[in-house]
Structures are given as structure tokens and as C-alpha cells.
Amino acid sequence: ESIKVGMLVTLSGPPGALGGQSRDGFQLALEELGGKMGGQDVEFIVEDDELKPEVALSKANSLIERDSVDFVVGTIFSNMLAAVFKPVTQSETFLISPNAGPSTFAGKNCNPYFFVTSYQNNQNFETLGKYAEAAGIKKAFFLAPNYQAGRDQAEGFRKHFTGEVVEELYTPLGHKDFSAEIAQMAASDAEALFTFMPGGMGVRLVKQFRAAGLADRMKFYSAFTVDETTLPAQQDDAVGFFGATNWAPNLDTPQNKAFVAAFEAKYGYVPGGYAMQGYDTAMLINAAVEAVGGDLSDKDAVRAALKAADFTSLRGDFSFNNNHYPVQDFYLLQVAKRDDGKYQTEIVEKVFDDYADGFAESCPM
Amino acid sequence: MLVIEDLSASYAGAPALFDVSLSVGEGEVATLMGRNGMGKTTTIRAMMGMMPGVGGAVTGGRVQFKGADLTGAASYRVAKAGIGLVPEGRQVFPTLSVEENLIATARDGGRWSLGEVYTFFPRLQERKTQAAAQLSGGEQQMLAIGRALMTNPTLLVLDEATEGLAPLIRAEIWERLAELKRAGQSILVVDKDVTALRSLADRHVILEKGHVVWRGDAKDLEADPDVVDRYLHL
Amino acid sequence: MSSPILRLAGLHKSFGALVATDNVTLDLSPGECHALIGPNGAGKTTLIHQISGVLKPDAGRIFFAEQDVTDAAPHERAQLGMARSFQITSIIPGFTVLENVALAAQARSGSSFRFFGRAKAETALNDAAIQALTIVGLEARRDTVAGSLSHGEKRSLELAIALAMAPKALILDEPMAGMGREESARLITTLRELKSRVPILLVEHDMEAVFALADRVSVLVYGRVIASGAPEEIRADPEVRSAYLGEDAA
Amino acid sequence: MKDALEQATSGGGKVSRDWGAIAPAVLVFALLALGPLAAEAYGGAYLTSLLMRMMLLAIAAISLDLLIGQGGMVSFGHAAFIGLGAYVAGIMITEGAADLAMILPMAIVASTVFAVVTGAISLRTSGVYFIMITLAFGQMLFFTASSLSAYGGDDGLTLWERSTVFGFDLLSSNVTLYYLILVTLIGAYALVGALVGSRFGRVLRAAKENPTRVEALGFSVFSYRLTAYVIAGVMAGVAGVLMANQAEFVSPSTLAWQRSGELIIMVVLGGMGLRNGALLGAVALVALEETLSSITHDWRLIFGPLLVLTVLYAKTGLAGVADAWVARLWRRA
Amino acid sequence: MSTTLLLIQLLNGLQLGVLLFLIAAGLTLVFGVMGFINLAHGVQYMVGAYLAVAFYGVTEHFLAAMVLALLAALAIGLALEFLVFRRLYHRDHLDQVLATFGVILFLNQAAKTIFGPTPLILPTPEWLDGSFLLVEGLLYPWYRIAVIVAGLAVAALLYVLVRHTKVGMLVRAGAANPQMVSALGVDIERLFMIVFGFGAMLAGFAGVLAAPIFSVEPGMGDDLLIVAFVVIIIGGIGSIKGAFIAALLVGLVDTLGRTLATDAMKLFFDVSSANQIGPALASMLIYILMAAVLFFRPTGLFPAKGMA
Numbered sequence A: 001e002s003i004k005v006g007m008l009v010t011l012s013g014p015p016g017a018l019g020g021q022s023r024d025g026f027q028l029a030l031e032e033l034g035g036k037m038g039g040q041d042v043e044f045i046v047e048d049d050e051l052k053p054e055v056a057l058s059k060a061n062s063l064i065e066r067d068s069v070d071f072v073v074g075t076i077f078s079n080m081l082a083a084v085f086k087p088v089t090q091s092e093t094f095l096i097s098p099n100a101g102p103s104t105f106a107g108k109n110c111n112p113y114f115f116v117t118s119y120q121n122n123q124n125f126e127t128l129g130k131y132a133e134a135a136g137i138k139k140a141f142f143l144a145p146n147y148q149a150g151r152d153q154a155e156g157f158r159k160h161f162t163g164e165v166v167e168e169l170y171t172p173l174g175h176k177d178f179s180a181e182i183a184q185m186a187a188s189d190a191e192a193l194f195t196f197m198p199g200g201m202g203v204r205l206v207k208q209f210r211a212a213g214l215a216d217r218m219k220f221y222s223a224f225t226v227d228e229t230t231l232p233a234q235q236d237d238a239v240g241f242f243g244a245t246n247w248a249p250n251l252d253t254p255q256n257k258a259f260v261a262a263f264e265a266k267y268g269y270v271p272g273g274y275a276m277q278g279y280d281t282a283m284l285i286n287a288a289v290e291a292v293g294g295d296l297s298d299k300d301a302v303r304a305a306l307k308a309a310d311f312t313s314l315r316g317d318f319s320f321n322n323n324h325y326p327v328q329d330f331y332l333l334q335v336a337k338r339d340d341g342k343y344q345t346e347i348v349e350k351v352f353d354d355y356a357d358g359f360a361e362s363c364p365m
Numbered sequence B: 001m002l003v004i005e006d007l008s009a010s011y012a013g014a015p016a017l018f019d020v021s022l023s024v025g026e027g028e029v030a031t032l033m034g035r036n037g038m039g040k041t042t043t044i045r046a047m048m049g050m051m052p053g054v055g056g057a058v059t060g061g062r063v064q065f066k067g068a069d070l071t072g073a074a075s076y077r078v079a080k081a082g083i084g085l086v087p088e089g090r091q092v093f094p095t096l097s098v099e100e101n102l103i104a105t106a107r108d109g110g111r112w113s114l115g116e117v118y119t120f121f122p123r124l125q126e127r128k129t130q131a132a133a134q135l136s137g138g139e140q141q142m143l144a145i146g147r148a149l150m151t152n153p154t155l156l157v158l159d160e161a162t163e164g165l166a167p168l169i170r171a172e173i174w175e176r177l178a179e180l181k182r183a184g185q186s187i188l189v190v191d192k193d194v195t196a197l198r199s200l201a202d203r204h205v206i207l208e209k210g211h212v213v214w215r216g217d218a219k220d221l222e223a224d225p226d227v228v229d230r231y232l233h234l
Numbered sequence C: 001m002s003s004p005i006l007r008l009a010g011l012h013k014s015f016g017a018l019v020a021t022d023n024v025t026l027d028l029s030p031g032e033c034h035a036l037i038g039p040n041g042a043g044k045t046t047l048i049h050q051i052s053g054v055l056k057p058d059a060g061r062i063f064f065a066e067q068d069v070t071d072a073a074p075h076e077r078a079q080l081g082m083a084r085s086f087q088i089t090s091i092i093p094g095f096t097v098l099e100n101v102a103l104a105a106q107a108r109s110g111s112s113f114r115f116f117g118r119a120k121a122e123t124a125l126n127d128a129a130i131q132a133l134t135i136v137g138l139e140a141r142r143d144t145v146a147g148s149l150s151h152g153e154k155r156s157l158e159l160a161i162a163l164a165m166a167p168k169a170l171i172l173d174e175p176m177a178g179m180g181r182e183e184s185a186r187l188i189t190t191l192r193e194l195k196s197r198v199p200i201l202l203v204e205h206d207m208e209a210v211f212a213l214a215d216r217v218s219v220l221v222y223g224r225v226i227a228s229g230a231p232e233e234i235r236a237d238p239e240v241r242s243a244y245l246g247e248d249a250a
Numbered sequence D: 001m002k003d004a005l006e007q008a009t010s011g012g013g014k015v016s017r018d019w020g021a022i023a024p025a026v027l028v029f030a031l032l033a034l035g036p037l038a039a040e041a042y043g044g045a046y047l048t049s050l051l052m053r054m055m056l057l058a059i060a061a062i063s064l065d066l067l068i069g070q071g072g073m074v075s076f077g078h079a080a081f082i083g084l085g086a087y088v089a090g091i092m093i094t095e096g097a098a099d100l101a102m103i104l105p106m107a108i109v110a111s112t113v114f115a116v117v118t119g120a121i122s123l124r125t126s127g128v129y130f131i132m133i134t135l136a137f138g139q140m141l142f143f144t145a146s147s148l149s150a151y152g153g154d155d156g157l158t159l160w161e162r163s164t165v166f167g168f169d170l171l172s173s174n175v176t177l178y179y180l181i182l183v184t185l186i187g188a189y190a191l192v193g194a195l196v197g198s199r200f201g202r203v204l205r206a207a208k209e210n211p212t213r214v215e216a217l218g219f220s221v222f223s224y225r226l227t228a229y230v231i232a233g234v235m236a237g238v239a240g241v242l243m244a245n246q247a248e249f250v251s252p253s254t255l256a257w258q259r260s261g262e263l264i265i266m267v268v269l270g271g272m273g274l275r276n277g278a279l280l281g282a283v284a285l286v287a288l289e290e291t292l293s294s295i296t297h298d299w300r301l302i303f304g305p306l307l308v309l310t311v312l313y314a315k316t317g318l319a320g321v322a323d324a325w326v327a328r329l330w331r332r333a
Numbered sequence E: 001m002s003t004t005l006l007l008i009q010l011l012n013g014l015q016l017g018v019l020l021f022l023i024a025a026g027l028t029l030v031f032g033v034m035g036f037i038n039l040a041h042g043v044q045y046m047v048g049a050y051l052a053v054a055f056y057g058v059t060e061h062f063l064a065a066m067v068l069a070l071l072a073a074l075a076i077g078l079a080l081e082f083l084v085f086r087r088l089y090h091r092d093h094l095d096q097v098l099a100t101f102g103v104i105l106f107l108n109q110a111a112k113t114i115f116g117p118t119p120l121i122l123p124t125p126e127w128l129d130g131s132f133l134l135v136e137g138l139l140y141p142w143y144r145i146a147v148i149v150a151g152l153a154v155a156a157l158l159y160v161l162v163r164h165t166k167v168g169m170l171v172r173a174g175a176a177n178p179q180m181v182s183a184l185g186v187d188i189e190r191l192f193m194i195v196f197g198f199g200a201m202l203a204g205f206a207g208v209l210a211a212p213i214f215s216v217e218p219g220m221g222d223d224l225l226i227v228a229f230v231v232i233i234i235g236g237i238g239s240i241k242g243a244f245i246a247a248l249l250v251g252l253v254d255t256l257g258r259t260l261a262t263d264a265m266k267l268f269f270d271v272s273s274a275n276q277i278g279p280a281l282a283s284m285l286i287y288i289l290m291a292a293v294l295f296f297r298p299t300g301l302f303p304a305k306g307m308a
């Protein structure tokens, strides 16, 4: 008997970097566990959803039906999660998201077979909103790609921010040239930019923002825009810019220090949140398998063990809410250049302590 | 100058030309005659290396031009060797202007220049900036002739070059060809105007279903003036 | 003679500075063959394009079968019984010879918005097609793919298509061009028989054909009709001789 | 005597030729009919859902080939119709009008309207211009769907139940849905096959090669093309309704240009305008992608060159190759 | 919106337009003029960018990296031509689509396998690294000016090449009737090979120049490929002038659309609906523009005369 874990993440194209980190983090944990969970061998199957819903669905089916996995770890993107959510949970297989945390499944559609080890998507921007409020920022410029996640961020931002959003701009997904948006920023009287521009979009925005000289006039606050997946390309242009999330490589706990060192030694790049969450997911599953003594047939017991989250998270405090989304701390981060010439985000201050998302109330679980 | 021996060709595997031989000497005019679909154009295509372009192939025989072997050569090589083609159905370059059609493939080294061609066909000069696709049928035909002349060929090949030309122009062309011949130009011509060909050509070949069924020179034809009508079923 | 089947009244058409049709008034009466001749680029094809609806005249009207068709689409004119041939061969190259002509027959026999039933098996269409092919001497080639016909054979097919439309009037643009002498001769015979039933507007540079067929000849030069009359008059007209026929024509 | 004999033999020849023409498709249908049985033994719902997706794409590809292969109208926005059908299904199910008896007519109406409007505009152009203008309409619909926040925006919409059929809950069983899709596929195949041979199809094919000539014969090329465009659109729309039910999920990616591109690829790979082309193209493409991607994540390194080789060496597409095989078998038999 | 901002946005629109033309230039030649549907144009653009990054890693010198990248892009283009494309010139357009699609899949994946999925960058050359003050508080990088100059230069070069040289005439003639060009004594295959190589180089050039502004990542050319086609179609296939004007038009419409659409929608809808509809409309604008142009001019703004 062995434990089967299927991972379904995006590995194709530029967003593949995120899935790659997730996979690497999980694998590192598995290695540290000696390839075993609860004393049993682990078979780890990785599938690429190619960022196409129908591929995600097909791969999920293949993990469930053909490979009969015990856990599906996925996905990175919310729209992939929506595609596989129903078939996976309906088959009574545990679906653990290492990154995507849409509001859709946090409230009334929460599910006993679904866990999230990252955050509820809006929370990073709620953190920024809270920080901006506390820092006394009165006028904010909001910029995000025109898709659901972008709109969720705006909503998250406004949750704690009572100042004025002087402009709320949405660019096409995959936007290339930000000249027009930058001109609008320059013309506005906003004190700071709040932006959500994942992947290559973030790289382009940061470079063009810096080149236009705006960095000297406006603060740059963001989520998913300057992180360890984009910093190798943004480099000096991003130094000093702010991010917000649940963790940073320099978080000062012994486990985390060991993790970052081991990770960099093994993979040769600085781990980002995706890697951390991949690692934590593996540790979470391991803890649950151990708790039930390797017997995965009693789903209720497994669920209870998962929910207990009896492991030491790299980010310190970690527990699950009633909706199986985490309760954890959130930080304001800032990009810095390390002594070895690499770039990473570093913690500036803790904004939320043991923060839970706002959708949990409507979850019947 | 041009020697074709036992040339055979087929379209998509179906034979269309069988052992056709033919020659054109320096300063000579030769004709290819035959009813529709008998293989005149195919002979010219096979000689010019144009069969692959229309889904066909040369399956046998030899083509020599000025002593060089051109059998199976790519058509640009045949043309460069000094053969200027006025193809059946005009085939002017539709998106090019009249003048561009004339100069695009022009080669120096002979009597034909833009000015010469324009004097020959004043109509072309009037329309020189117009896209060739918008020319009238006859104007396109003039253009196709002019284009071939602009390559200053040693052998001029005309495949139904007078199709669609007004009687006046057609007469002028026959006159001009006679003049060219006197100046030493070699010509291979396919045309339905048998009367004109008779007075112009030195030798004749008649094709039927891809086979040569009669050949002879101007004297032979004079001796048996009905032969053409016989083979052309008139 | 009864009223004309086709009548052009004061047609004008120019391409930029070039006047291709200059106040052309012309008609075609039942039972006649009206030949239209003129130098290359005189505007004959342009005129036919306007008659058939491919081009829109700048001014003037076109009447066909008692109707003003100036603004009608080409297919509407064809439905009224106008059939034309193209100077530059226009066939369906991927169809067999038979299917090319059968399609023409189909156009004049009932609706083609029929989604079921094999068109190829409709004997009425095939018979009509074979009839037209026989007229032009192409029946032996009926199963050949039209695109692989020789040039002259394509010209014959072009004509067979027009014939198979069972038209009320035929507008032919250089039907003899590219045809061999034998084929031309045969065609002349056919058209001579046909014209009593189907009037023909004939554009042609083959003077043998024109003078063998035409009841009336009009001469177009620079878009204008410079002469119109019986063949003999035209042949003798000095202006026509110098502009078009050449001095030794006769 | 001789004539009669000839007729008899050629007639006989025709029958066998007709069978030969559809033999590859019949084989595919037979194999597909065994799909659920095979799934019992291997792969379970994974296999059936894969085969269902394959069949649905095949329906869409077959309808697209009516446009491309027969009509010369290369639509780069065909996925819009799938998406339209899927969204009609998704929205109606979400809003509680889940019965196929309501959804199907609604989807047909929606596809027809969209096809008539966009077709009438697009058909003013031809060739590459047509490709691009259909792309434009597809993109407009795509961005519209992406901004439908109420129905999930670009995250897509999870369907919490499948359609009922006249009140009966037939489709919640994968097997019933499977056979419904198979029957629809066979119907689509037969329909397009009939259309192609009909008077209508003949005009359409002729207009593909020489519209001016066809117009001069008295056919309104525009009307024939528009009719074909509507028929194809409706077929794809129906496929979309079934697709939403099969995936229990609808998202804008269903109508992204990449999806339209894939449909074109299927048609071309299979062999444009050939009886079995679109069907074989869809089956081959889905099977190949699935197989290769289960072998390696870098499967495109193999798949790309494979496509290139197919173009270079199987000039008539897969169906052309299949036809040649069938012809050889027939001669031997 | 203030007049200054509007002017700046007009400038930005034109700037984007020139950049789009630069990216579309190679395609204009190979597809527009030569008539070959080369979907691989987008990946050739990407290849140029990656090559520049790779060579920069070796030489640490922008110009040197650029020259090497161009040569390599040419070599890769010629290799593709030799192996694949030359067998497709006389084939159906859709066969070209399928084959070049295969090339896209392969090269995108190869880029990812070799260079990894994360975005890379090419630094701006030092001698162009500065900016000047456009208006109070907004700098404009010199590098962008250089890109605009390059775009204008390429436009002029292409125009002269295609319209006024014998090579240009032969390519246009060959696009319509390669057999006839050959029958008149021109080695059309070699000519096409050269043109294709040049097109690949132009694509690579655009990739190199865009790399310091945009990010270098797998698939970076895919979306731009579509925009390039949009540009060529609006301009009219085969027309360099058309493509240039269309590029400017697309740049302007896209930029102004993104700036104004939401505000315009606010006139008709409440703020949150406007925020919903505006950006969606802005994304659609270039497609609406294309559809509108084709509605009134079914063969684009400046169709080449005599196109069948």
C-alpha cells in the first residue's frame, strides 16, 4: 500500500513558473520526509493543466479515476479550480489548493472535501487596504488586469480602506505597454499606486513605472506583482517596492530558515510563496496521514486530521477556519537586494494577526 | 539552336505527350499546330521545365538549346538560357502595374527596351501605371508579349499570343514577327491563324493526341497545301 | 421586329480619368445577333460587365426583358434569363466538365435550397448538361476535371455553361478566342441556328465569325459607339477600317 | 447487353465505393459505441469524459468543415458558437430553467441570431479578411463572456446540476449523456454528408472555387453562404449545450480564439472537405494531445514537429490517407 | 481629462502604433506581400528576444548582442525555410496555418525548456538609458524614442524595397504567379528564401528592440501575432503604407480606448457597471475597429490593386 498524491498545477507557458515552485516545494518536503508519509511510500504524480479548463478537467479525471489518488493538490489559478472543483469533490477525493483561494468556495459553496493552504484571494489586498488606511494614505490609484481576480482585489482593497480611489483602471490580460496607464498615474493626484499585475505583466509594469520616473513620486504597493517569480526579471527596478502576503523568505523562524536554505541549495533560486505553500501542503497531508495511522478509508477521520493542521507551518501560526481556508498572519513586504546579489521580498511589518477571511461566516460547515 | 528529341510528358501520371521531336534553327520560325487539347502547350511546358508547376512531369526525351542540355532543368534556367515565353492565357502579374510587369523580369542585352515596347504597343504606354489585372484582355495580351520581349530572348516562344487581339494589331504583330525573323530572331509559335503562319514559318509540326502526325518545311507545305486542313479537320 | 430584349440607354462608366463607357445606347432584338467590335481596350468587356451586373454604371439605365435591371445583382439578372460568357475563362476548375454544366442547368430548374438528395443523380440536370456539351463538342470529356482541360477546351466549356442556362439572351465575350479553327467553325454553325431562338450580343475579334453571324454590328472606340449598322456598311466604313479592321480587311 | 452489364457493374461499384467512403467513420463510431464498456475496464469516467469531449469537438469540427471544406469560409470564430450554446445552457441551468426542452431551442435561436448578424457582415468579405472578421466577432463575444461577473466572469461558472430531459433526470448518468452525444455526432456527420451531395452543397462548393461564375449563373452566393454559416453555427451551438452538461462547467475559454484555432487545426489535419476529415482530425488531435501530454510535460516538442510532418507528408490529411487505405483494401477484397 | 493628458495619450498611441508596425513588419513582407500565412512570425519575434538575452549574457554589450541575435535569427529563419516552409509556398493557405502552428508549439516549448518559464529581461543599452522630461512629473525614456526611430526606418525601408525595387516587384509577382516568374528567368525559390530570411530577421529585430521594454517570456509573441494580423488586415493585404497607417490607428484606438472607455461608460451607467463594461469594451475596440473597417471596405483601407 502506498499513498497517492496527484498534483494538478499550471506548468505550461510563463505562468508555469508558479506551478513549478509549487511542485518544487512539495517535492522538497517529500524528500525531507524520506519519501514517506505516515510510514507509507508516497507516489507523487504531477499533471499540467496548461491553464485550460478542459485540460484541467481531463487531468483531474485521470488523477481520480485512472490513478485513484488519495489527494489532489491543485490548482494555482482560480479558473482552473472552478473547472475541477465539482468532479474532484464529488468523487470524495480531498482537494487541497496550494494557491487558488477564490471566494466562490469559501462561503456557501464551501465543501467538506476542499481545503486551501494559501489564503482567500482577496486577503492580500485586504492587507494592503488595511495598511494604507493605517498609514494615512488618502488617495490611491488602483490598477489591475480586467478579470475576476483583478476585480476581487479591488473589492478586497476597499474592505478596510476608507480613502479615495481616484482611479480604478483595468487593463487587458497580458497587457504589454503601460504608457497610457502611467500617463494617467502621472496626471492624477494619487499618493500611491496599488496594483495587482501577476507574471510578465508585473515585470513590464515595474520596468516602465520606474523608467517613467514615477517611483520617485508615488509609492508602489502590490500583491502578486513583485515576488520571487518575477524579481529575477525586475531586479533593481523593483527594489523598494511593496508587496503583501502571508510570508516572506526572510521570516524569522528556524523551520523557515532551514527551508529557504535547503530550497536554494536544491533548486538554485529563491523560493516564493508558491514554494512555501507547496511545502506546507505536503506537511499538512503528512500530518493527517500520520494522525489516521495511514488508514485513508475513513474520510471523516482524514478530514478531521486535515482540519487539525497538526504541523509546523513555515509561516508560523496556521490553522483552518470552519470553511477550510487558513487563519494566519499577513505582512507588508518590501523588495530588497540581498548580499549575494539575489532579490527577495522581506517583511516590513505585520498587518494582520491570525486573520480570517470574511466569507467563512456564510459557510455552513 | 533548339533541339527537342523524343519528348514525353504526363499530367498526374496520365501521359499527354509521346516522343515529340522538333527543332528550331538560328533565325528560323517554327510552328506547332493541332486542334484544341492535342498537346501544343504541353510541348512548350515540357520544354520550358514548367511541368512540375502544373502537376505534371517530363517522362522522357531531351531538350537542347544552343548546345546546352536543358532536359528537366528548372524553368528559370531555361529562360535564362535565352528563351522568352508568351504563355497561353497571358498570365500577366495581376498586382503589378503595366510598367512593373515589363521591367520586373527584364534582361538587358538586346534591342528591346521599355521605349521600344511602348513604341510597339502605344496602348501600353497609355496605361502604364494601371494594375495589369485591370487591363482589357487584349491589353493583357500585348503586355505578355512585351514582357517576353523585354527579356531579349534568342528564341521567342509564342503560345496563342494573338488571342483576343484586334485584327489591326494582329496583322501588325505578324508583320513585326516577320521583321524580327529577318533580323535573325528565332521563333517558335503556336497559333490558330494558319494563313499567317504559312507565310511566316520555315517549318511546321502538327500534333494529334500528343503525337507528331506531320512535319515538314515551308516547301513541303507548298507542295501539299491541303495537309494542314486535313489534319486540323477543316 | 418586336421590342428589344436588352436595351442600354446612355450608359456611362469611368475608371478615374479613363472613360470606358461613354454614353452608350444599344439594343438587342429578338432573333438577331448583334456584334460589338472595337479595338482592344475600347470598353467592350466593361460594357458586358455592366450589362451582367458585375460593374455598376455611373449613369444610364439597363433594361432586360422589359425590366429596369440597372440596380439588380448579377444573380438576379441571370435568373431573368441573361446568360453571359467571360472573356477570361471562368469555370469551376475542381468540378468535372459535366458538373460544371449541370450546375448551370440547376440554376434554371427549381430551387437549389434543397439540402437532401444527390444532385449528381438528377438525370434531368445531367441530360441538359450533356446536350450543351454535345453542342460544343466536349461530351467525350465530360468526366474530366475541368481544371485540367486544355485552354481551348476550357473556352468551349465556358460556352457550354452559358448554353445550359437555357437563356433568353446570350451575351458572349470573345467566345472564339482560344478555340481552334475547327471548333470555331462548328461554333459558328451552332450560333447561327441558335440566334433565331436566343438573341445574341456578340463581342468578337474574329471577323470571320462576326461577318458570318451578325445581323447588326456596332463599333465601339474609346467607349463610344462610332458606327452601327449592317455588316456590309460597317465593313466599308473608312473610320472603322482605320480604327479597327485594317486596310486589307475585306 | 454490354451497356446493361456495364451499368450493373458500375452500379455495384458505386455501392461499394459509397461504403468505402464512410468506412473509416463507421469504424470510429463503432469504437466509440464501445467506449463506456471499455471505460468499465480501464480509466472509468476519465475515459468516458475524454471520449465525450472528443465527440463534442468532432461535432463542432464537422460543422466547421461545412464552412471551410465546402464553402471556403474559414471561420476563425467558430468556437463562439460552442461558447454561446454552453453559456445558454450554463445560465439557464443556473437560473433554474434546466430542461433540455427549453435550453436547446433557446440555444438554437441564440446561435441563429448570432450567425445571421455576424454572418451577414462577415460575408461581405472573403479569404483572409473573412478569417479575421470572424475572429473579431469571436473576440467580442469572448470579452463579453469574460465580463459576465454574475456568471463567474473569466473564472467560469460551475454547474451544480445537469439538464433534465422533459423533466426526467437522464443526463446525470454519464452513460446516457455519452450515447446522446454519440447519436448527435452521427447525426451531424450524416447531415453534413447529405448537405454536401445535395443541390445546396453543389452550389456552395462551386462558390468556393469561383463565386463570380456562380453568381453569373443566377445563384445568390451570399444567401447560400449565409445559410451554411447558420447551419454550422447552430450545430456548434448544440455541441456547446452538450459540452456544458458534460463538463458541468462553462468558461470564456470555451470561446477563446485559441479554441477556434484548434477547430481549424482539426479540420485541416483531418483533410479539408473530405467526408471523414473533420471527424478523424478531431479524434486524432484529442487522442494525440492526451497521449503525448501523459508521457511528458514537454509534449509540444514532439507534437509540433508531428503536425509539421503531417502537413508535409500527408498532403490530403488523415482522411485522405485513410481513404487510400480503404481503396487498397477494397481492391484486394 | 486635461488637454495635456490627452496629448500625451495621443503620443502614447502613436508610439504604440509604431511599435506595432515594427512587430508586424516582417509579417507584412512574408504574409502581406509574399502571400505566405506565417503564424510562426510571433515565435520568430520571441526567438529574437531570447537570442538577444542569451548573447547579452555572453557579450554584455547591447549592440553586439543585437547583431549576433539578428544573424542567429536569420539562420534559424533560413533553416525553417529550408526544412519546412519552402515546401508549402504552393500549398493551400490552411496547410501553411497548420504547419506554422506546429512550429509555434515547438519553439514556444523549446524556449521554455531551455530558458525556463520565468520572464527574463534585456537591459536597456547604457547610452540610451536616460530619459527626458516630457511634462512635469513624467519622464520619457530615450530608448523609446530610439524604438520609434527604428520603426519609422523599417517602414521606410520596406516601402522602398517593396514598391520601388526590382526585388519588390518580383516578390509581388511571385506571390501571384511563381511559375510564371520562374518561366521568365528568375529563381523564385531562392528569392522567396531570401525574403523569408529577411522577414525572420525583421521579426527578430522587433523582438530584440522590444525586449528591454517588455518582458521576455515563452509565448510572448502569441497575442502580438494576432494584433499584427489585425494591423495588416485593416491596412489591406500587401500594402506597406496601409499596414503603417493601420498600426498607428490601432495604437491610437487601443490607447485612447483604454483611457476613455470607462469614463465614457460612466456617462451611461453607474460607476461599477462602467468599471465592468468599460474595460471589456476597451479590449474589444481593436476588433470592433477591424470589423467596422471591413464592413465598409471589405479588403482593408489600402487594398493592393488587382488582388484576386
Ligand SMILES: Nc1ncnc2c1ncn2[C@@H]1O[C@H](COP(=O)(O)OP(=O)(O)OP(=O)(O)O)[C@@H](O)[C@H]1O
Binding pocket: B011, B012, B016, B034, B035, B036, B037, B038, B039, B040, B041, B042, B043, B054, B055, B088, C147, C148, C149, C150, C151, C152, C153, C178, C180
Ligand atoms: N494542368 C493539366 N492537368 C492535367 N491535364 C492537362 C493539364 N493541362 C493540359 N492537360 C491535358 O493535356 C492534353 C493536352 O493539352 P494542351 O494544353 O497541351 O493542349 P493544346 O494543344 O495546347 O490545346 P489548346 O489549343 O486548347 O491550347 C489535354 O488533353 C489536356 O486535357
Ligand SMILES: Nc1ncnc2c1ncn2[C@@H]1O[C@H](COP(=O)(O)OP(=O)(O)OP(=O)(O)O)[C@@H](O)[C@H]1O
Binding pocket: B127, B130, B134, B135, B136, B137, B138, B139, B164, C015, C018, C020, C038, C039, C040, C041, C042, C043, C044, C045, C046, C047, C087
Ligand atoms: N477596374 C478597372 N480600373 C481601371 N481601368 C480599367 C478597369 N477595367 C478596365 N479598365 C480599362 O478600361 C478600358 C476598357 O477595358 P475593356 O476590358 O472593357 O476593353 P475591351 O474592349 O473588352 O478590350 P479587349 O478587346 O482587349 O478585351 C481598358 O483600357 C482597361 O485598361
Ligand SMILES: [Mg+2]
Binding pocket: B040, B041, B042, B088, B159, C150, C151, C152
Ligand atoms: Mg494550348
Ligand SMILES: [Mg+2]
Binding pocket: B136, B137, B138, C044, C045, C046, C087, C173
Ligand atoms: Mg474584352
